[in-house]
Amino acid sequence: MFESKRYYQLEEKLNEFFIMLGGISAFSIAFFKNVFLPPYEFGEVKKHMDELGVKTLPIVSVTGFIIGLVLAMQSQPVMARFGAESFLPSMVALSVVRELGPVITALIFAGRVSSGIGAELGSMRVTEQIDAMEVSAINPFKFLVVTRVLACVFILPMLTVYVDFIAILGGYAAVALILNMNFQLYVNSLLPSLLFSDVLPGIAKTFFFGFIVGIVGSYKGYMADNGTVGVGKASTSSVVISSLMILVMDMVLVKITLIFWSL
Amino acid sequence: MVVEVKNLSKSFGNHIVLDNISLKISEGENFVIFGRSGTGKSVLLKCIVRLLLPDSGEIFIDGQNILNLSEKELNKIRKYIGFVFQSSALYDSMTVKENLEFPLIRNFEFTAEERENKIRSVLEKVDLAGAINKMPAELSGGMKKRIGLARSIITEPKLILYDEPTTGLDPITTKEISHLIVELQKDLNVTAIVVTHDLVCAHIVANHAIVLKDGKIRYEGALGKLTSTDDEFLNDFFDNEYFEDKNGRK
Numbered sequence: 268m269f270e271s272k273r274y275y276q277l278e279e280k281l282n283e284f285f286i287m288l289g290g291i292s293a294f295s296i297a298f299f300k301n302v303f304l305p306p307y308e309f310g311e312v313k314k315h316m317d318e319l320g321v322k323t324l325p326i327v328s329v330t331g332f333i334i335g336l337v338l339a340m341q342s343q344p345v346m347a348r349f350g351a352e353s354f355l356p357s358m359v360a361l362s363v364v365r366e367l368g369p370v371i372t373a374l375i376f377a378g379r380v381s382s383g384i385g386a387e388l389g390s391m392r393v394t395e396q397i398d399a400m401e402v403s404a405i406n407p408f409k410f411l412v413v414t415r416v417l418a419c420v421f422i423l424p425m426l427t428v429y430v431d432f433i434a435i436l437g438g439y440a441a442v443a444l445i446l447n448m449n450f451q452l453y454v455n456s457l458l459p460s461l462l463f464s465d466v467l468p469g470i471a472k473t474f475f476f477g478f479i480v481g482i483v484g485s486y487k488g489y490m491a492d493n494g495t496v497g498v499g500k501a502s503t504s505s506v507v508i509s510s511l512m513i514l515v516m517d518m519v520l521v522k523i524t525l526i527f528w529s530l
Numbered sequence: 531m532v533v534e535v536k537n538l539s540k541s542f543g544n545h546i547v548l549d550n551i552s553l554k555i556s557e558g559e560n561f562v563i564f565g566r567s568g569t570g571k572s573v574l575l576k577c578i579v580r581l582l583l584p585d586s587g588e589i590f591i592d593g594q595n596i597l598n599l600s601e602k603e604l605n606k607i608r609k610y611i612g613f614v615f616q617s618s619a620l621y622d623s624m625t626v627k628e629n630l631e632f633p634l635i636r637n638f639e640f641t642a643e644e645r646e647n648k649i650r651s652v653l654e655k656v657d658l659a660g661a662i663n664k665m666p667a668e669l670s671g672g673m674k675k676r677i678g679l680a681r682s683i684i685t686e687p688k689l690i691l692y693d694e695p696t697t698g699l700d701p702i703t704t705k706e707i708s709h710l711i712v713e714l715q716k717d718l719n720v721t722a723i724v725v726t727h728d729l730v731c732a733h734i735v736a737n738h739a740i741v742l743k744d745g746k747i748r749y750e751g752a753l754g755k756l757t758s759t760d761d762e763f764l765n766d767f768f769d770n771e772y773f774e775d776k777n778g779r780k
């Protein structure tokens with residue numbers, strides 16, 4: 268009896284999961300259908316970008332600095348063991364630019380932003396504001412969803428570039444403490460090892476991550492029901508889903524860039 | 531605008547809310563819908579503007595079956611429809627002014643000055659000129675209701691659906707709002723569908739009334755005749771001194 272009950276729960280969960288994947292795909296298609304149609308709500312996009320930037324800047328600054336610092340501190344003894352200590356600045360810069368900067372920034376962004384969008388749109392849904400927009404002949408998807416997704420897509424790469432710099436600075440803080448290296452030397456030793464093919468894919472993938480955060484948050488909010496309970500659920504589940512999707516997407520994109528750049 | 535509903539049914543799960551409803555509302559009529567809480571009055575209004583899709587049936591606005599229209603064609607009609615939500619549904623991230631401006635900027639080509647004038651005049655109509663720069667969160671329930679109404683009439687629609695426009699308002703404001711509904715009908719020949727429990731409001735506005743019960747239309751006709759039937763439910767529903775008094779005197 269237990270077995271069968273668990274089996275049904277599992278089946279239900281799986282069903283829900285696939286329904287959600289289908290919903291998110293449909294939502295993405297609707298995004299591309301709407302994004303090129305006038306009227307363009309540039310003002311709204313800019314307003315959301317401002318909000319998102321202000322909301323996430325403090326936390327990504329602190330995190331970025333600490334990531335760089337800890338990475339250098341942890342790697343230094345290992346690299347010293349292999350006699351490769353002089354590569355420490357390059358190691359920090361490459362790890363940050365290729366992987367840690369984009370992914371950590373995206374995960375923090377997902378935590379702060381996806382839940383915010385989920386809650387905002389969720390409460391607009393349950394208080395009938397979305398219906399009000401629709402009935403006054405204004406496309407709520409375009410006004411609410413497209414503008415938020417665009418804001419995420421544009422702001423996350425900027426944040427990532429910023430976090431990359433901060434993390435490299437954090438790395439310097441550690442290097443300066445341990446190796447007594449000056450800043451000039453630090454920069455000079457990491458710059459030559461940073462290639463275009465390290466920087467570009469790292470930044471490029473954050474466009475996808477930004478898209479995921481925006482779409483998942485919007486989807487969860489837009490589809491919310493059950494009053495305030497629905498709003499709470501929309502905001503927490505959007506964080507979980509978007510973080511997971513970012514990691515899966517990262518795996519896929521890393522594989523693709525590796526193939527692409529080894530041709 | 532003329533609204534015609536044919537054989538409309540709508541259920542949620544296995545809960546049948548509207549069961550084969552048909553009605554016709556002619557141009558410039560004030561059509562009042564009564565019914566106990568939870569009988570599907572709001573659902574009916576939402577079906578009429580296609581915010582909810584019915585399970586079966588047809589809805590014609592000015593002769594066009596709106597269920598078959600594309601989003602774009604539907605929006606052409608919706609530009610001339612106003613909807614006053616039971617919950618007000620003000621955009622809570624915008625000020626009162628931005629709420630009122632929102633449809634004006636996007637659907638019509640008015641200059642900034644024309645918009646200002648419209649906003650001012652519509653706020654005066656609902657007696658809230660002082661609230662122009664307030665956020666919805668700073669307004670009382672009744673004030674929200676009136677701003678919601680202002681937002682729906684600012685575009686000068688030809689058809690307005692009012693979902694309990696006077697619930698929660700004091701008796702004086704109730705009368706003012708009811709007279710405003712009549713005024714819109716008289717001056718602009720607006721067709722109005724008014725869901726209400728408020729007999730004062732109904733008395734002022736109604737040209738025609740229906741009563742919904744168990745998903746069906748239980749009564750249809752003139753408001754004054756509602757209590758002269760010997761239907762037990764109707765007598766119970768309208769067992770109100772004000773109503774009887776009025777009837778007696780008539």
Ligand SMILES: Nc1ncnc2c1ncn2[C@@H]1O[C@H](COP(=O)(O)OP(=O)(O)OP(=O)(O)O)[C@@H](O)[C@H]1O
Pocket residue numbers: 542547565566567568569570571572573574616
């Ligand atoms: N989105 C929905 N999902 C499921 N059931 C719904 C939904 N909307 C309405 N209902 C159900 O439909 C029925 C009618 O609801 P409706 O809001 O139309 O009532 P109403 O007549 O407007 O009541 P009131 O006078 O209290 O506003 C209710 O029983 C409600 O539970």
Ligand SMILES: [Mg+2]
Pocket residue numbers: 571572573616693
């Ligand atoms: Mg209702």
